Amino acid sequence: MRLAVIPGDGIGPEVVTEALKVLGEVVPSAEITNYDLGAARWHSTGELLPESVLGELRQHDAILLGAVGDPTVPSGILERGLLLRLRFELDHHVNLRPARLYPGLRGPLADPGEVDMVVVREGTEGPYAGNGGLLRKDTEHEIATEVSVNTAFGIRRVVTDAFNRAEERPRKHLTLLHKTNVLEYAGSLWSRIVEEVSLEHPDVTVAYSHVDAATIHLVTDPARFDVIVTDNLFGDIVTDLAAAVTGGIGLAASGNMDISRRNPSMFEPVHGSAPDIAGQGLADPTAAVLSMSLLLDHLGQKEAARRIEASVAFDLATRDQSSPGATHSIGDRLAALVSSNDTTRPVP
Numbered sequence: 001m002r003l004a005v006i007p008g009d010g011i012g013p014e015v016v017t018e019a020l021k022v023l024g025e026v027v028p029s030a031e032i033t034n035y036d037l038g039a040a041r042w043h044s045t046g047e048l049l050p051e052s053v054l055g056e057l058r059q060h061d062a063i064l065l066g067a068v069g070d071p072t073v074p075s076g077i078l079e080r081g082l083l084l085r086l087r088f089e090l091d092h093h094v095n096l097r098p099a100r101l102y103p104g105l106r107g108p109l110a111d112p113g114e115v116d117m118v119v120v121r122e123g124t125e126g127p128y129a130g131n132g133g134l135l136r137k138d139t140e141h142e143i144a145t146e147v148s149v150n151t152a153f154g155i156r157r158v159v160t161d162a163f164n165r166a167e168e169r170p171r172k173h174l175t176l177l178h179k180t181n182v183l184e185y186a187g188s189l190w191s192r193i194v195e196e197v198s199l200e201h202p203d204v205t206v207a208y209s210h211v212d213a214a215t216i217h218l219v220t221d222p223a224r225f226d227v228i229v230t231d232n233l234f235g236d237i238v239t240d241l242a243a244a245v246t247g248g249i250g251l252a253a254s255g256n257m258d259i260s261r262r263n264p265s266m267f268e269p270v271h272g273s274a275p276d277i278a279g280q281g282l283a284d285p286t287a288a289v290l291s292m293s294l295l296l297d298h299l300g301q302k303e304a305a306r307r308i309e310a311s312v313a314f315d316l317a318t319r320d321q322s323s324p325g326a327t328h329s330i331g332d333r334l335a336a337l338v339s340s341n342d343t344t345r346p347v348p
């Protein structure tokens with residue numbers, strides 16, 4: 001297994017260290033190559049993602065990324081020039097973001113019910129496509145555009161993936177989140193394609209929610225959601241909220257996936273580089289560890305993935321939730337749980 005690792009900025013390297021510690025217990029033979037992409041490289045060389053590095057990344061089975069973003073770099077340089085460029089170049093059209101309230105874990109809601117959803121966020125289009133610009137710059141009448149790009153091809157492949165996932169889940173329920181009451185053209189294309197693809201999945205029940213109302217339901221009744229499919233921007237926003245209601249952003253994992261498998265998929269926590277807590281050992285590495293579990297599952301290492309998830313579930317059910325420990329001690333606990341190789345411990 002050839003794994004490329006991009007620790008990145010802020011807490012990225014801290015949480016990646018712990019994810020690799022856990023990987024060492026399940027796949028000690030993994031070949032790991034580190035790539036020093038991020039703020040430090042940009043400052044010293046001006047490089048964000050050289051073509052040669054992109055070529056090397058393509059030679060790996062998967063990529064693990066910590067996070068990018070640094071207060072010393074103008075906003076957007078690393079996010080667009082490195083992170084989004086990776087997602088776009090490697091055609092990561094499915095941004096998979098499970099959000100589950102693990103048994104025994106106290107979230108912020110008094111009575112959330114059984115929360116276990118997966119958000120399938122489109123990853124290469126929408127308002128993040130970079131289709132915009134400034135007109136009449138530096139005048140009183142400056143105009144900024146950021147045009148959302150929604151192609152039938154792009155929507156269909158992510159919607160198809162979401163239906164396939166819904167089909168595999170016990171509840172077989174899919175919710176489209178959009179804003180069709182205002183975003184007339186994009187909204188109607190998303191709705192039409194969901195309707196068309198639903199005909200191939202008669203077992204899957206389909207619901208629609210305007211994204212603003214969905215933020216209410218995510219707080220008042222998150223258990224209603226099973227699979228959510230949505231565009232790049234809405235998916236970005238609702239997955240931070242879904243993370244918050246299922247125990248916090250430090251637990252939320254994700255995969256940026258090329259479902260065709262022509263390119264390596266890239267796994268990363270949902271969170272960013274958290275400069276406010278970087279370097280203090282305060283970051284919870286669980287999201288990075290669960291991202292490693294998603295990575296292994298994607299590569300067919302199902303048992304290794306299951307062992308990691310079971311260990312995380314056990315840790316979440318038994319940890320002192322008001323004081324879960326320093327980054328490295330959470331990583332040590334998880335590595336010890338995984339290495340105890342108690343494969344009889346089920347994911348609760």
Ligand SMILES: NC(=O)C1=CN([C@@H]2O[C@H](COP(=O)(O)OP(=O)(O)OC[C@H]3O[C@@H](n4cnc5c(N)ncnc54)[C@H](O)[C@@H]3O)[C@@H](O)[C@H]2O)C=CC1
Pocket residue numbers: 011015066067068069070071079083249250251268269270271272273274275276277282283284285287
């Ligand atoms: N995938 C990526 O690389 C992402 C990068 N970013 C970038 O990260 C930088 C910071 O962005 P923010 O908006 O502050 O979002 P953020 O996700 O980095 O932080 C939001 C809040 O969550 C907390 N937090 C994040 N991860 C945590 C963890 N593992 N354990 C405990 N607490 C955690 C932070 O301390 C902060 O209070 C920006 O430059 C942003 O562009 C943001 C989101 C994703």
Ligand SMILES: CC(C)CC(=O)C(=O)O
Pocket residue numbers: 079080083084236270
């Ligand atoms: C920094 C953004 C490009 C990424 C982000 O917030 C996300 O993917 O959740």
Ligand SMILES: [Mg+2]
Pocket residue numbers: 236237240270
């Ligand atoms: Mg985000």
